[in-house]
Amino acid sequence: MNPVIEKLLVLQDRDKRLLELKGALARVPMERAALASREAALTKGVEEAKDAMRHAEAERKKTEIEAAAKQAQVQKYKTQLLEIKNNDQFHALQHEIAAAETEIRQIEDREIGFMEQVEMLQRKVQAAESAQREAAGQILLQKKDLETREAAMNAEIGGLDKERASLAAELEEETRSRYERIFSHRNGQAVVAVAHGMCSGCHLKLTTQTIHDAMRDDALVACTNCGRLLFHTRGNL
Numbered sequence: 001m002n003p004v005i006e007k008l009l010v011l012q013d014r015d016k017r018l019l020e021l022k023g024a025l026a027r028v029p030m031e032r033a034a035l036a037s038r039e040a041a042l043t044k045g046v047e048e049a050k051d052a053m054r055h056a057e058a059e060r061k062k063t064e065i066e067a068a069a070k071q072a073q074v075q076k077y078k079t080q081l082l083e084i085k086n087n088d089q090f091h092a093l094q095h096e097i098a099a100a101e102t103e104i105r106q107i108e109d110r111e112i113g114f115m116e117q118v119e120m121l122q123r124k125v126q127a128a129e130s131a132q133r134e135a136a137g138q139i140l141l142q143k144k145d146l147e148t149r150e151a152a153m154n155a156e157i158g159g160l161d162k163e164r165a166s167l168a169a170e171l172e173e174e175t176r177s178r179y180e181r182i183f184s185h186r187n188g189q190a191v192v193a194v195a196h197g198m199c200s201g202c203h204l205k206l207t208t209q210t211i212h213d214a215m216r217d218d219a220l221v222a223c224t225n226c227g228r229l230l231f232h233t234r235g236n237l
């Protein structure tokens, strides 16, 4: 095989891997952001449940205070009742007491409603907290995995960059830039085999002359259709 083609094939192999790694590396921030937003959603779930519970508890407390105030008023009326001599006034006050007691029962019913709400919301807080706890371990593992993968990819890229530089240095400037141009325009496929009389890059039939030229070891031959560099090993005609 043409020694230049051989070098280009090695370079292409490294370049393909670099492309793959850089693509994966570029997705790391997105993966990290997805983990962070999952974490934030779990925290938000807990906070919202807690807020709702605090609100219900505050409402319950208000009804408790309201009931106590009404209760005190009833006590005051009852004391006044003992001092009243006038019948009409006595009945009027008794009526007030009955009305206040009815109100107290209504307030207490509301309080029970809030207590039930608080209990339900407490369970919701616990569920949100346990979902957060369970996911936290998993998220931590995923974050560590992401960091490990990122470090490994960076290390591999570093090694490949060096290797690539020394491979590229062995090539003539013109050959290298021609290869790089095709590589970037043809989806990382710059050097392709002749297979069954066709260019394996664009799959179009090659002329006998092109195939014959691709077998030579002293020149670079390009597909007349797609411009990819061709190589031919005996047996793949």
Ligand SMILES: [Zn+2]
Residues within 6 Å of the ligand: 199, 200, 201, 202, 203, 204, 223, 224, 225, 226, 227, 228
């Ligand atoms: Zn082609």
